[in-house]
Amino acid sequence: MTLQITNITKRYPNGVQALRDVTLTIPNGMYGLLGPNGAGKSTLMRTLATLQEPDMGSIYLDGIDVLNQKEEVRQTLGYLPQEFGIYPKARAEDLLDYFAVLKGITNRASRREVVEALLKQTNLWDVRRQKLGGFSGGMKQRFGVAVALLGNPKLMIVDEPTAGLDPAERVRFLNLLSELGENSVVILSTHIVEDVSELCTRMAIINKGQILQEAEPLKAVAGLQGRIWRRIVEKRVLPQLEQDHKVISTKLLSGRTVVHVYSEVDPGNGFEEVAPDLEDVYFTTMAGHIGNIKPEVAL
Numbered sequence: 001m002t003l004q005i006t007n008i009t010k011r012y013p014n015g016v017q018a019l020r021d022v023t024l025t026i027p028n029g030m031y032g033l034l035g036p037n038g039a040g041k042s043t044l045m046r047t048l049a050t051l052q053e054p055d056m057g058s059i060y061l062d063g064i065d066v067l068n069q070k071e072e073v074r075q076t077l078g079y080l081p082q083e084f085g086i087y088p089k090a091r092a093e094d095l096l097d098y099f100a101v102l103k104g105i106t107n108r109a110s111r112r113e114v115v116e117a118l119l120k121q122t123n124l125w126d127v128r129r130q131k132l133g134g135f136s137g138g139m140k141q142r143f144g145v146a147v148a149l150l151g152n153p154k155l156m157i158v159d160e161p162t163a164g165l166d167p168a169e170r171v172r173f174l175n176l177l178s179e180l181g182e183n184s185v186v187i188l189s190t191h192i193v194e195d196v197s198e199l200c201t202r203m204a205i206i207n208k209g210q211i212l213q214e215a216e217p218l219k220a221v222a223g224l225q226g227r228i229w230r231r232i233v234e235k236r237v238l239p240q241l242e243q244d245h246k247v248i249s250t251k252l253l254s255g256r257t258v259v260h261v262y263s264e265v266d267p268g269n270g271f272e273e274v275a276p277d278l279e280d281v282y283f284t285t286m287a288g289h290i291g292n293i294k295p296e297v298a299l
């Protein structure tokens with residue numbers, strides 16, 4: 001199964017150019033779409049989920065023309081939107097059963113089997129008789145996954161799922177997602193770099209509606225070896241450092257500032273080499289030092 005997205009462009013009626021000529025080839029497995037708020041991730045996710053139209057371009061899921069064969073896509077689509085309503089008074093088991101009917105699983109016995117398996121898979125079996133209104137954020141998200149998994153989707157779209165989860169819920173949720181994806185295309189959109197580094201075998205970085213880089217996380221990190229340098233400084237020296245170096249990120253650590261810069265040679269000036277990570281890939285790409293496209297071109 002491959003999802004082929006070609007030259008997708010979208011401008012909203014208010015003039016915002018949300019997607020610019022987006023082309024991506026997404027194979028089976030967990031694929032991360034990483035970008036800041038407003039980058040265009042949800043617009044792309046909703047377009048893939050057949051909920052809105054692009055102005056231009058094409059999308060194919062193997063032989064299915066996603067933009068023109070919406071019913072076929074919906075039969076094989078699992079979509080967990082950024083925000084979804086639940087019925088607070090419904091019990092988890094009853095509501096999942098109801099969604100299973102909507103998904104076309106009309107046989108009672110097989111529906112009971114499917115619902116039971118999904119509640120167990122999402123670790124909600126023990127709370128299946130509880131009302132959704134009392135669920136924590138993480139439990140609600142896992143219920144959303146159970147709904148999205150009904151009917152064994154070949155294309156699973158998960159839009160910003162970990163925003164708002166506490167650390168323990170987040171780990172549990174990512175573990176659940178990591179079990180998917182062997183035989184289907186799973187796209188995880190997120191602004192959290194760790195979500196991608198922990199889960200995804202391939203990824204794309206998007207900003208201002210444009211794909212800046214498509215890569216395998218491990219290879220992209222390896223590609224930065226020897227190019228990321230760190231110095232811990234007082235905040236007041238930052239403006240000078242920003243003038244003298246390609247500063248890609250600054251982070252507070254116990255009241256001091258950790259500065260990462262990109263440089264192909266030793267920048268001197270008190271900097272030491274550090275092992276790069278995916279966050280360095282992300283910020284280096286966003287700053288335009290690496291990637292397929294320089295972001296300046298997009299402006």
Ligand code: ADP
Nearest residue numbers: 012014016018036037038039040041042043044
């Ligand atoms: P992300 O999911 O990466 O945060 P979105 O796709 O939600 O990004 O938004 C991309 C851009 O499009 C943003 O500037 C946003 O304000 C704008 N946008 C999103 N939805 C609409 C809409 N329905 N009408 C007008 N502008 C929109």
